[in-house]
Amino acid sequence: MFHRFMFRRAVILGTGLLGGSFALALKKHRLAAQVVGTSRQESSLRLAQEMKVIDEGTLDVNKAIQGADLVVLAGPVKVILGQIQDISKHLRRGCIVTDVGSTKTAIVEAAEKLFPPHVLFVGSHPMAGSEKSGVAHAREDLFKDSVCVMTPTERTNRMARDKVKHLWTLFGAEVTTMEPAAHDEAMAYASHLPHLTAFALMRAIPEDHLKHGAAGLKDSTRIAGSSAQMWADICSSNYRNVLKALDESAKSLSEIRKAVVDRDEAALMQLFNQAKAKRESLEKKSHV
Amino acid sequence: MFHRFMFRRAVILGTGLLGGSFALALKKHRLAAQVVGTSRQESSLRLAQEMKVIDEGTLDVNKAIQGADLVVLAGPVKVILGQIQDISKHLRRGCIVTDVGSTKTAIVEAAEKLFPPHVLFVGSHPMAGSEKSGVAHAREDLFKDSVCVMTPTERTNRMARDKVKHLWTLFGAEVTTMEPAAHDEAMAYASHLPHLTAFALMRAIPEDHLKHGAAGLKDSTRIAGSSAQMWADICSSNYRNVLKALDESAKSLSEIRKAVVDRDEAALMQLFNQAKAKRESLEKKSHV
Numbered sequence: 001m002f003h004r005f006m007f008r009r010a011v012i013l014g015t016g017l018l019g020g021s022f023a024l025a026l027k028k029h030r031l032a033a034q035v036v037g038t039s040r041q042e043s044s045l046r047l048a049q050e051m052k053v054i055d056e057g058t059l060d061v062n063k064a065i066q067g068a069d070l071v072v073l074a075g076p077v078k079v080i081l082g083q084i085q086d087i088s089k090h091l092r093r094g095c096i097v098t099d100v101g102s103t104k105t106a107i108v109e110a111a112e113k114l115f116p117p118h119v120l121f122v123g124s125h126p127m128a129g130s131e132k133s134g135v136a137h138a139r140e141d142l143f144k145d146s147v148c149v150m151t152p153t154e155r156t157n158r159m160a161r162d163k164v165k166h167l168w169t170l171f172g173a174e175v176t177t178m179e180p181a182a183h184d185e186a187m188a189y190a191s192h193l194p195h196l197t198a199f200a201l202m203r204a205i206p207e208d209h210l211k212h213g214a215a216g217l218k219d220s221t222r223i224a225g226s227s228a229q230m231w232a233d234i235c236s237s238n239y240r241n242v243l244k245a246l247d248e249s250a251k252s253l254s255e256i257r258k259a260v261v262d263r264d265e266a267a268l269m270q271l272f273n274q275a276k277a278k279r280e281s282l283e284k285k286s287h288v
Numbered sequence: 289m290f291h292r293f294m295f296r297r298a299v300i301l302g303t304g305l306l307g308g309s310f311a312l313a314l315k316k317h318r319l320a321a322q323v324v325g326t327s328r329q330e331s332s333l334r335l336a337q338e339m340k341v342i343d344e345g346t347l348d349v350n351k352a353i354q355g356a357d358l359v360v361l362a363g364p365v366k367v368i369l370g371q372i373q374d375i376s377k378h379l380r381r382g383c384i385v386t387d388v389g390s391t392k393t394a395i396v397e398a399a400e401k402l403f404p405p406h407v408l409f410v411g412s413h414p415m416a417g418s419e420k421s422g423v424a425h426a427r428e429d430l431f432k433d434s435v436c437v438m439t440p441t442e443r444t445n446r447m448a449r450d451k452v453k454h455l456w457t458l459f460g461a462e463v464t465t466m467e468p469a470a471h472d473e474a475m476a477y478a479s480h481l482p483h484l485t486a487f488a489l490m491r492a493i494p495e496d497h498l499k500h501g502a503a504g505l506k507d508s509t510r511i512a513g514s515s516a517q518m519w520a521d522i523c524s525s526n527y528r529n530v531l532k533a534l535d536e537s538a539k540s541l542s543e544i545r546k547a548v549v550d551r552d553e554a555a556l557m558q559l560f561n562q563a564k565a566k567r568e569s570l571e572k573k574s575h576v
Contacts, residue, residue: 127500127502128502130503146502147500147502149500185497186496186497186500187500189492189493189494189497189500190493190497190498190500190501190502190505191500191501191502191504191505193489193492193493194489194501194504194505194508194509195504196541196544197485197489197508197541198508198563198567199544199559199560199563199564200537200540200541200543200544200563201481201482201485201537201540202562202563202564202566202567202570203540203543203559203562203563203566204477204481204533204536204537204539204540205477205478205481205566206477207566207569208474209473209474209477209478210478210566210569210570212415212435212437212474212475212477212478212479213478213479213482213570214415214416214434214435214478214479215418216479216482216483216510216511217478217479217482217570218570218571219507219508219510219511220482220485220486220507220508220509220510220511221482221508221567221570222504222507222508222567223504223507223508224563224564224566224567225564225567225568225571226560226564228556228557228560228561228564229557231556231560232553232556232557232560233553235547235548235556236551236553236556239548239549239551242548243545243548243549245492246541246544246545246548247545248492249488249489249492249541250538250541250542250545251492252488252489252491252492253484253485253488253534253537253538253541254538255488255491256484256487256488256534257531257534257535257538259523260523260527260530260531260534261527261531263524263527265520265521265524268516268519268520268523268524269516269517269520271487271491272487272514272516272519272520273516274490274491275486275487275488275490275491275512276487276490276512276513276514276516278490278491278493278495278498278512279490279509279510279512279513280513281495281498282490282498282501282505282506282509283506283513
């Protein structure tokens with residue numbers, strides 16, 4: 001029997017946790033005749049090939065994308081921005097390009113500015129992954145039961161949008177759609193701030209006291225184990241929203257500090273109950 | 289066959305998550321002939337009796353403690369401090385008293401000042417429980433694989449200390465010993481700060497953005513669902529250490545903020561890698 005693949009040559013630029021999981025999901029659903037991966041590290045490529053995450057690996061991005069009809073930009077945001085520039089002139093007509101970047105405004109703007117009209121870009125942010133990174137942790141079901149935010153604009157090709165949406169849906173994600181700017185503002189609060197808070201908290205605890213940490217400390221700082229490079233990139237590319245969120249958080253912390261200084265039990269109770277009520281509504285509202 | 293109980297009448301003042309779990313563990317190990325519980329809410333007592341957490345329940349603390357040879361102070365810190373005052377003159381000779389309070393200096397000082405010499409007090413802080421509260425969540429194995437910090441002083445009766453340590457060990461906890469002041473300083477960083485951070489973070493996120501929260505936000509704010517009363521009490525009773533920890537945390541956050549403002553990628557990488565390395569050492573050091 002003849003199986004007709006949706007893509008002939010799918011290329012993953014950055015075969016890490018997300019890129020590797022995307023590649024595995026493509027293979028699981030037999031969506032690409034050939035899955036090619038790139039990495040900046042030869043050892044990652046070797047591992048990706050051993051794990052059968054990709055059929056072919058290369059350090060050379062421009063070689064990888066030759067003849068591609070699907071390109072997935074799966075590195076950190078800054079790398080993605082550089083790659084959009086590098087590959088823009090070398091993609092074949094009709095090639096669909098998407099990404100997995102955690103911030104969207106800078107990426108969507110660069111793609112719409114630099115890709116020629118015959119390259120069909122649509123932005124994606126799969127909210128999956130964890131504090132772990134690297135292809136060693138890639139899984140074909142990483143996107144199952146997660147949310148993927150897509151950020152099409154009025155310039156996005158409809159067929160490309162539908163095909164990419166179809167992929168994420170097949171991979172088990174619930175797809176939602178947002179404007180790039182609205183996405184970045186929401187993520188500054190719902191994702192970037194919690195990560196920066198966890199980094200800050202971890203730094204504030206003296207080494208000697210770590211051994212007294214129980215489950216509360218562990219859970220609340222799990223994400224402080226995330227990739228420093230990835231988070232530096234997110235801060236740079238979303239810095240206005242991140243600053244706004246950081247300031248809101250500093251204000252919230254200083255309101256609690258004031259109530260502690262004043263030993264104002266009623267104020268503390270009110271502040272904590274506000275937080276508790278919001279946490280309870282999070283449990284109901286969140287997709288995942 | 290005749291079973292000789294370690295205690296004839298064990299009394300739990302405050303039959304909530306911790307007190308109720310202590311009662312269940314006493315029963316599981318057949319350590320007390322009778323387990324009596326108090327609560328400020330009649331509905332909790334009724335539930336505790338229905339769940340067979342206690343044999344007898346009363347709203348009247350002074351009635352409860354009559355004839356007790358073990359009393360466990362299991363309410364919030366402020367309630368414990370009031371009860372030490374209230375019950376000090378009414379405990380029978382040789383009665384062992386311990387507590388489950390999250391801060392120890394104020395409680396140990398009050399107990400050593402107010403209890404007569406024939407009452408044998410030793411402080412305990414079982415680091416178990418969760419954001420859930422109330423006897424409905426009580427479990428006989430709540431303390432299994434947890435850490436219990438005991439805070440005996442030079443005035444602590446050795447037999448009482450050994451018996452209480454024996455209880456926690458039977459309940460499955462690893463018992464460690466600290467000075468009350470050292471305990472409170474360590475906990476300000478390893479436990480109180482993460483909780484206050486989670487409360488502050490939750491308050492800082494606009495309601496509209498909550499639905500975009502993924503696993504990172506959920507894990508890092510789980511403890512923001514904790515009891516407001518319990519945490520107001522902890523802040524009051526440990527306020528000097530809590531302030532020191534809050535200031536350290538604000539400093540850490542503002543260092544990150546500065547690097548974001550400066551768009552200083554090298555600084556961000558350094559700050560995040562510091563946090564990441566500490567988080568990795570937490571995974572190795574922590575008892576639980």
